Amino acid sequence: MSIDKWLGLGQTALELGLVNGLTVLALFLSYSMLNVCDLSTDGCFTLGAAVGTLTALAGYPLLSLPAAMLAGSVSGFVTAALQTRMGVQSLLAGIVVNTAIYSLNMALTGNRSTLSLIKAPTVFSMARDALKGTPLAGQYALLVLLAAAALAAVFLCLFLRTRLGLAIRATGSNADMVRSSSINPAFTTTVGLCLSNALTGLSGCLMAQQQKSFDVNMGQGMVTVALASLLIGGVFFGKNRSIPLRAAGTLLGAFLFRLVYMLALRLNMPAFMLKAVSAAIVVIAISGPYLKSQIPVLIRRGRAAGKGGTA
């Protein structure tokens, strides 16, 4: 196979990685910063896709991005309100919202499980028309996604440096301390989840527009994929690194995740095995650094045992 084709495959992996990367950034905020495992991610992703698709179908492709983000943040607000104001456990709040969003999506699409965007203008078709005749004409999808991911990452980094952003990070590491500094953790949790879900919604919206169709089940398993990508990113840029590096790491993780899938498919692995591959990736990403840190200990033990043997 020529290098051209490998680049083509790599590009699909990169594009998918960037689309998913927005969801991974969302989890970076909610899971790594706020310490909330947001299980409404799957539903919120699909909600963003539904709202984005419907807005684009109505003829407003540019409006579809803020619309999907708004829908995502409303979903995040409900998840946050359930856990901070109504005594629902955090994990359960996510699951409940995730379940309810399915019905909401069906209601939004008028009881249709698939919608086609093939004839509607999307942000991608707009970019394609705008770039026509320039040297970048063939790369419109990549450019749109790069811009979206970069903007989201930069915004997130800047936000986490503000007072509110720091308060959100502090809520994640020690809610009691935050409370004693007279900051309301319920408020910081709400803001954090609204923002992270806005990113998830945007991710779903771009995914639907990129594949030119909406499917009511398209978000299924997204939270697992995003968590796995987050952990892979953490291997390269872990907790002791700066926030911008860690944010870049999450995007890298999302890309690497897709790259592994691509290689697995190239090796003619049946698609049903891919779930096992992603499970293996998570285990390697978590246990790899741990095992690496254990190597000196093992060596020392080995030496000690060796000495013990000769003595």
Next chain:
Amino acid sequence: MKKITAILTVLALALAALCGTAAAEEKTYTIGICNYVDHASLNQIVASLKERLSAVAEERGVTIRILDDNANADGSVMQQIISNFIAEEVDLMVGVATPVAMTMQGMTEDQPIPVVFAAVSDPLAVELVSSLEEPGANITGTSDYLNTDAIIELIFAANPAAKNIALLYDAGQDASATPIAAAKALLEAKGVSYREYNGSNQQEVILAADAIIADGADAVFTPTDNTIMDAELAIAEKFAEAKIPHYAGADSFALNGAFLGFGVDYAELGRATADTAAAILLDGADPAKTPVRMFDNGIATINTDTAAAVGIDYETAAAAFAPFCTLVQPIATAENFE
């Protein structure tokens, strides 16, 4: 990238020229088949499609290489499989079920690769083709559009006194929307009362089945609905015990225990899909002008185990159904087609 391709092409041409003209080799075609999910009817399509393709290849003295993948209903994986096909430079792609066909359509927008879809219930509604006679782009295929009226007529052929019909389907399945609307219209015209029951996963379908039994329906109707199909083994027994016959829109339902599966012969549909693919690949047919083939061949498949349990005699039912279908055939419960 373009430069690299150009250089490589020139090198390859030069090499070919140096080596002299190669002997007239057997022509090789590559076809990428992507199935949506593991499912008795869909698997049957892929199996008969592959079988037919290799038969055609042998007959015409060409080699057809088949790449075969299953997306397991995951949209991202679907995109990666299709981009893998594009990288493999397949000459044609086959998308089995609507979501795959739609993704292939999106991903081949800038590429001239022909796409043949299989088992897309309503290719017009999802804008895969601009008309059934002249699809208009690089995409054509076969449709398993369900003749709903025929199935509803079968219910009354078996039991003219039926008064309450349960419509069991997943509201999230696009393929179910049109036939359910048609069923409601026909039942209203007949003045028969009906109730809708939904389930979006196996548990919900089982609960819906319990509700149907509690409400005492005379018969249950389900269109070509993959969610209900997945739960059929679980609910068939309940309906059989309650003596409620289940009429469904595919023979695989009957295989998994429904009283009657009516509709498309998916093996035949797979063969027709292969023929369309072969016409495009080998005879240079233009997909834009190749009509979508509809499969409304009306084969009624009766599960004899269930018929006995529900208390309907197979011979009597077959005689009653005969005027409404091209063929009535018996089947026994099993998990997959042989």
